[in-house]
Amino acid sequence: MSWHVIAPLLVALVTAVLTLVLRAWPRIQVAASVAGVVGYVAAVAGSVWTVVLGPTAPGVAVYQVGNWPAPFGITLVLDGLSAFMLTIAASLGLASMLFSVRYMIAENQRVYYHPLFHLLLVGVSGAFLTGDLFNLFVWFEVMLIVSYVFVAFYGTELATAASFRYLTMNVFGSALMLVAVGGLYAATGTLNMADMARRLADPAAYGVDPAPVVGLSALLLAVFALKAGLVPFQFWVPAAYTTAPPPVTAMFAGVTKKVGMYAVVRLYFTVFAAGSVSADVPGIAGTSPLAFLAPVLGAMAIASIAVGAFGAVGQDRLEGVFAYSSIGQVGFIALPIAVAAAAGPAGTLRRVAIAAALVYAFHHALTKGLLFLSAAVVKDAVGTDDLRNLGGLAGRSPVLAGAVLIGLLSLVGIPPLIGFFGKFLTFDAAVRGLGFGPGALSALALAASLIGAVLTILYATRVWVGGFWGPKTPAVEVAAADSGQIAVVAALAAVVVLVGVGFDPVYRFAETAANAAVDSEAYVDAVGLGGGGGR
Amino acid sequence: MSVALAVVVGGLFAVGTFLLLRRDLIRVVLGIAALSQGTFVYLISMGGVEEGTGDLVPVLGHHGGGVPEVADPVVQALVLTAIVISFGTTALALVLSYRAYEENETMDVTEWTG
Numbered sequence: 001m002s003w004h005v006i007a008p009l010l011v012a013l014v015t016a017v018l019t020l021v022l023r024a025w026p027r028i029q030v031a032a033s034v035a036g037v038v039g040y041v042a043a044v045a046g047s048v049w050t051v052v053l054g055p056t057a058p059g060v061a062v063y064q065v066g067n068w069p070a071p072f073g074i075t076l077v078l079d080g081l082s083a084f085m086l087t088i089a090a091s092l093g094l095a096s097m098l099f100s101v102r103y104m105i106a107e108n109q110r111v112y113y114h115p116l117f118h119l120l121l122v123g124v125s126g127a128f129l130t131g132d133l134f135n136l137f138v139w140f141e142v143m144l145i146v147s148y149v150f151v152a153f154y155g156t157e158l159a160t161a162a163s164f165r166y167l168t169m170n171v172f173g174s175a176l177m178l179v180a181v182g183g184l185y186a187a188t189g190t191l192n193m194a195d196m197a198r199r200l201a202d203p204a205a206y207g208v209d210p211a212p213v214v215g216l217s218a219l220l221l222a223v224f225a226l227k228a229g230l231v232p233f234q235f236w237v238p239a240a241y242t243t244a245p246p247p248v249t250a251m252f253a254g255v256t257k258k259v260g261m262y263a264v265v266r267l268y269f270t271v272f273a274a275g276s277v278s279a280d281v282p283g284i285a286g287t288s289p290l291a292f293l294a295p296v297l298g299a300m301a302i303a304s305i306a307v308g309a310f311g312a313v314g315q316d317r318l319e320g321v322f323a324y325s326s327i328g329q330v331g332f333i334a335l336p337i338a339v340a341a342a343a344g345p346a347g348t349l350r351r352v353a354i355a356a357a358l359v360y361a362f363h364h365a366l367t368k369g370l371l372f373l374s375a376a377v378v379k380d381a382v383g384t385d386d387l388r389n390l391g392g393l394a395g396r397s398p399v400l401a402g403a404v405l406i407g408l409l410s411l412v413g414i415p416p417l418i419g420f421f422g423k424f425l426t427f428d429a430a431v432r433g434l435g436f437g438p439g440a441l442s443a444l445a446l447a448a449s450l451i452g453a454v455l456t457i458l459y460a461t462r463v464w465v466g467g468f469w470g471p472k473t474p475a476v477e478v479a480a481a482d483s484g485q486i487a488v489v490a491a492l493a494a495v496v497v498l499v500g501v502g503f504d505p506v507y508r509f510a511e512t513a514a515n516a517a518v519d520s521e522a523y524v525d526a527v528g529l530g531g532g533g534g535r
Numbered sequence: 536m537s538v539a540l541a542v543v544v545g546g547l548f549a550v551g552t553f554l555l556l557r558r559d560l561i562r563v564v565l566g567i568a569a570l571s572q573g574t575f576v577y578l579i580s581m582g583g584v585e586e587g588t589g590d591l592v593p594v595l596g597h598h599g600g601g602v603p604e605v606a607d608p609v610v611q612a613l614v615l616t617a618i619v620i621s622f623g624t625t626a627l628a629l630v631l632s633y634r635a636y637e638e639n640e641t642m643d644v645t646e647w648t649g
Binding site for chain 1: 551555560563567570571573574575577578581582609610613616617620623624627628631632634635638639647
């Protein structure tokens with residue numbers, strides 16, 4: 001029983017309630033909200049240090065809700081992978097909240113902005129921490145309902161339409177997820193992830209038929225790909241991202257998108273990896289859900305990179321460029337995961353590839369967060385973020401331009417910024433993957449990453465040349481950016497540089513997370529299925 | 536019984552999908568509701584709908600030993616949770632469709648400006 005596991009969740013929940021109670025006193029509410037997000041960062045840092053990174057850390061901690069033993073009650077697990085994802089959520093959450101306070105007009109901050117923001121953190125933390133399949137669905141819903149409201153937040157025609165479409169699609173996704181969860185419960189007789197992993201590893205001993213698991217896991221993949229915005233489920237991304245309040249868009253791109261990728265890694269590598277089925281499906285040579293995951297996720301990732309990059313090149317608004325770029329970038333995160341799925345359980349490739357995906361996720365959260373927030377500064381100062389009306393911002397606000405330049409360079413992958421390591425490790429995983437399993441996947445992955453990288457340079461250059469260089473347009477001439485907003489953006493840019501320069505600890509953290517993701521035996525042991533009593 | 540449930544689930548999914556593809560906003564919301572109902576019936580049926588025996592409760596059957604003749608309580612708890620979430624989502628969808636109606640003065644999605 002460890003309180004460290006639920007500390008972040010509790011802090012975010014208490015803050016959400018507190019800010020709701022304090023809504024009559026806006027100044028106090030904002031103060032409480034900022035204090036709450038700082039508390040969230042502290043709680044995550046404390047938990048991660050005590051459980052995963054510290055010198056005497058056990059590596060994994062478990063909280064059984066209501067003290068019910070593992071397979072029956074609800075289990076929350078904090079291990080390396082969850083810790084890594086929580087760190088991403090905390091770092092971007094802090095930046096985004098500080099930025100919101102300066103960016104959102106006071107009237108809007110009174111309209112439930114702060115409680116919703118913290119509920120988003122609650123949903124995200126819950127999804128990262130839960131060790132129970134049905135609760136994963138519940139936390140997804142918490143996160144999604146908040147997202148619908150945020151997409152509709154400005155109440156314009158575009159926002160309402162985007163929110164309604166986003167809602168309809170996600171309800172469909174949730175229905176599919178329920179079907180998959182129900183099917184998995186019927187097939188394995190449990191909802192606890194650790195218990196499920198144990199049963200799938202030894203199906204004969206528990207009387208489980210693992211064959212349906214492959215199909216049900218495929219259903220789950222579709223749901224998670226929808227949450228992550230992978231092609232062919234990417235069409236909601238641009239509308240939702242451009243209509244939500246910009247600081248929240250940074251959270252969407254940086255954190256909630258990653259929840260889908262986290263769920264893929266957690267379920268496929270920790271839970272389903274143990275299962276083996278001699279399925280005789282043409283075109284898929286393999287005996288487990290992972291063998292199915294590799295080609296499908298690989299194809300989705302490659303398509304995402306292409307769609308995202310080509311879409312971004314054609315956009316005129318900064319937010320549009322970055323929203324499409326997000327589709328491409330999540331492809332770059334999915335690619336090493338597909339390579340990891342193709343690799344055998346023995347050897348280091350699987351771990352290296354997952355670590356690469358995690359580093360890329362961290363890079364994308366920081367960099368894309370920085371870029372979305374910068375786009376918001378531009379929009380606030382100039383009144384538009386349309387590249388055709390921008391120009392010469394570098395002369396008008398050198399600090400902002402410097403931060404954007406760092407963000408764009410990181411996106412392109414220039415050393416020593418964090419983006420370089422993300423790209424480098426992804427290429428590394430793809431090259432190493434050439435020698436494993438279906439080498440064609442890795443070869444395609446390599447080609448797609450190269451094309452994606454080149455197109456990234458293209459649209460990054462376009463943003464820089466179109467918005468920041470050249471003569472100042474009349475709108476830019478009179479623009480006055482808020483210094484508080486610029487300070488947050490500059491601080492985030494400094495973090496992008498610092499994390500890149502001092503990359504070693506980050507990589508070791510990602511390695512720990514990847515080890516935790518693939519070590520399902522340790523996960524099962526930690527959860528301690530004492531109440532099961534075997535068969 | 537299983538056949539009847541399978542027909543119900545299939546029917547609800549069919550109706551839900553059909554309504555989801557309509558142009559009228561209210562029908563889309565009704566489609567959302569029907570689709571969710573389909574998954575609830577499906578979830579219940581996953582616990583077994585025959586007369587209660589120990590074998591019908593996967594979580595007990597696999598973990599315990601001598602179990603009483605009960606229907607599976609886990610799926611009922613799951614369905615209850617899912618229904619609550621679905622109510623919330625459907626209410627929000629209705630609010631959004633009203634809002635969309637106010638803005639566009641039409642319930643037809645194809646006539647939306649957004």
